[in-house]
Structures are given as C-alpha cells and as structure tokens.
Amino acid sequence: MLLNGLYHLLLILSKFSGSFLNIYDKKYPPVVVFVISCNTIKLPFKSHVAMLLHSLIIISVYYIIELSYILEVIMLRTILAITFVTIFLIVSIPIWGILFIVGLFNKHAKDVIGYKCVAWAFGVVAFISGVKYEVHGLENIPKDKAVLYIGNHQSFFDVILGYHICPAVTGFLSKKTFEKVPLLNVWMKMNYCLFLTRTDPRQDLKLIIKAQEFIKQGISMFVFPEGTRSKTGEMAEFHEASFKLSTKTGCPIVPVCFTNTRAVLEAQQPRIKRAHVIVRFLPSIDPNALEGDNKKRIGLYVHDIIEKQLIEDSKLV
Template sequence: MIRLIFVILFVALYLIIGIPILFVEWLVSKKFRYAADISQLRMVQWAFKVILVLSGVHLTVIGEENVPKDTPVLYVGNHRSFFDIIITYARCPRLTGYVAKDSMLKVPLLSLWMKRLYCLFLNRSDVKEGLKTILTGIDQIKHGISMCIFPEGTRSKNKSETEMLPFKEGSLKMAEKSGCPVIPMALTGTADILENHFPRIKPTHVILEYGEPIYIKELSKEDKKHIGNYTREKILTMLEKQSTLPRS
C-alpha cells in the first residue's frame, strides 16, 4: 500500500503545481506553439518516469530502434493495465497523442493535460462521434503528431499474457488514411504492477517490445482488408516470444 500512497500523493502534487505551469505554457504557446508542446511533453514524461521509479518497475525495452524519429507514427499495443500508458508514453521521442475513452474527460486537471498533449477522447457508443475522433487523429498525424491506440478497446483481464481481445478494425484507419507507419507494441507484466493485486503496487519486471514498422500500402490486398488482425498477430508473436524470456 505504501507505494500506492506515494504514487497518489505525487500525482496529486504534480497536478496541483501544474495549474500555474499550464497557464504559463498556454501563454508561451500563443507565440511559440511547438516549444510549448515539447516542454509539456517532457514534463509529463518526467512525471511518468518518477511514477515508475516509485512503483518499483524494472523495464526491459526491445526493438526501440524500430521507432522512426523523423516521422509521425501510429503506435498500436496490447492493453492490460493503466501502466501501459505510463510506460509507453514516457518513451515517445516526439509529440504523441493517445486515444482514450471519453470518461477520462470527467477527471479534473488530468483531462486538461491530456487535451494539451493532443490526446483524443473516444465515445464508443456513438458511431458518428467515434468517426470524428478518428478523423481528428488522421489530421494530427498529417500535422506531424504521432498517435497511440489500444485496439482491444478496453483492458484485457485474461490470465494469460498472450490472450488478447479482438482488435477493432477501425482503430487502424488513422494509419491507413494518413499513410504513416504502424508501430506494434507488445507489453508483458504490466498487470502485475497493480491490477492483479489491487490496491497494492508490486515491484515488477516489465517487457516492452517495439516491432518493425508496418506500412499498410505495402501489404497484400487481403492483409489490408484485415489490418487489425494482421497487426494483432504481429503483437501476439512478440508476446509469445516474451513468455519464454526470464522475468525476475
């Protein structure tokens, strides 16, 4: 419990202190938008790294060289924990917005940071609103901002790390329509940090692997038609490989 308390206190303190900082960043963005964006990105990444230290997370990263540094991408990953976002966002080399469920809009201060960092809020019960969100993501990618989505739609609670929920095919439209590369991400061990024994945070060895970029236009007609499942299989292969690696 002590680790959870430290994390909660740190997040609360960060959000409170961040109120005047956000105001200053907003003023700076009026004249120097990119500088303000990068500054906010690095501040949040620093905070996430502190959370990982407080939580006792030991992270092994594989294949980070597969992430292009000079072009926006669509990150696509399996989803088992709230920590998936903290771990992956802390390593983004450039501006990146995450697609989150619209209920996050109700979280004060946190939702404000998310909006400033180009996160989008998806209403899964409204097809029209969902389409608007995807179109906004396409536009952001075209303007140089990477996006990240977890196509299972919710956190998988299966006991096995290699069991994923089906991927929603529409989730990959942002890459299909913008032409950006898809970067598959496979995460192992994140549910062991908190979800598997809530409310206790447990020091955990987590593996994050980035697969080779997927360029949709280079795929066969059949793979393009089922790009969600194609990407899911790439992630599943990485998860199966990770299951044979030692974790202590």
C-alpha cells in the same frame, strides 16, 4: 519496523512449537497453525471459555500485525504513487500559463515541453511503483514522421510507460471517463489526447478524423485497438477501425508489446507491486506495402505479430 520484527518473531515461535507437535503443515493456513501452536503452551486456563478468549486474542493480534505489515510494505507504493500524482497535478497548474505564452511564439516548443512534463511525471510514477522495465526496439520508430503506435492493453501502466518512453509528442486515444478527471483532463487535452465514447459512433468517427488531422500535423497517436484492458492477460481482437488512422494518412504502424504490466497493478488491484516489465517496439509497417488479406484485415495482421512477440517476451520475465 517494530511491528515487522514482532510479526516475524511470533511467526518463528509458532513454527517452532507447531513443528514440535507435528501440526505445522502447508495445508493449514498460517493463522490456524499460529493459534494451535500458542494454545499448546502450558497456561493456567481454568475453562474452555478462557481458552477461547485466548485464541481470539491471538487471532486478533496476528491480523493486526499482518495488516500493519501490509500497509507498511505493500500499500506504501500505491499511497506514494497517488500522492505524487495529486501533488504534480496541483503544483503544475502554473505551467499551463507558461505553456500558453510559449505557444503564442512557438507551438512546437510548447508541445514538446508539455509532453516532456507529463512523460517525466509518469517516469516518477513508474519508479515509485517499483517497475523495472526493459525497452527494446526504439530504433524501429521512424524519426522523420508521425506514426501510429498500436499496443496490446493489459494495464494502466501500458499508458504510463508508453507515455514515458515514446520519444516524440504523442497523443493517446482514451476512454471518455478520463475527460471527467479534474486537472488530469487538461494535461491530456494539451497533449492531443482524444476521448472515445464507445457508445456514440458518430462522435467517435469525428474523433478519429481529428486524430487523422493530428497525424498529418506531425503528431503521433497511440491506440489500444482491443478497446479495453484485458482482464485475463490474453489479447482480445483488434478493432479494424483503429487502423484507419494509418490507412487514411499513410503513416507507418509501429506495433508495441507490453509484457507483464498487469502484474504491477491489475493482478492484485488496488495494490501496486514491483514487477519486471518488457516494452518492445517492433519494426514499423507501411500500410501501403501490404497486399491481399493482410491489407484487408490489417488489424488481424498486426494482432498476430504482437501476439507472437508477447509469447517470446513472456519467457523473459
């Protein structure tokens, strides 16, 4: 707090002296104005070298204070989020044994408890990260059957919020790289997550078939058919193969719109920043009720539905 106060005091002084000499202008970076302003103070410099040293000291102090301010205010959320996830993964190890025992007597109870544990942890991560999220359309999720959630993908926080908000046990199709993350991979496998290679079609086909079996067992699946996070915020095309989970099982498709999640992390990675996010579950789609081109290219059909809603929701953040 002391550094923060000193920072603002020096900045106010630089603005005052700068405006006095008519040099404080938006086209100049603050540090330039700060140095010029401080150099206008009548100090007993005996040479240009002394003035140069004075300028270097001013620049150094400015950036030290600025860095301290960033670490204190902005990076704190990132540090806290990473720390919490690490502690959770370590402390939760004994829960695996408890879930194993529960599963011997009641598999459904084991699934629900395991899912709720991770959903709670992701909720804490969202809270620490300062994510203010609105949820709309939960009533559109069928309660008596498994569904296929289809979402646009902008950020890691799509997964965090999706996991936290989905009301029933849900598995995610994820990247193969997450299978190599210690402790986290155990929780993911326990919660019906599957890891796509994207380089081995045969292996990925086996995983798609396994996901279909999960749906038949009553486990919903969450898929991001773009295949990767958008680097620009714009939606990419959906891979039609993702929708076989619905067409082969007959389960409803629930389109999910994630608006402004990119602003939390990816827009200024690795810093986590507070953001207003909207998560909207759109009315479910019966794949068997579709006709013509909508049935042939169901991915394009769902893509357009989500894209139109994203345009509307973007006006609300």
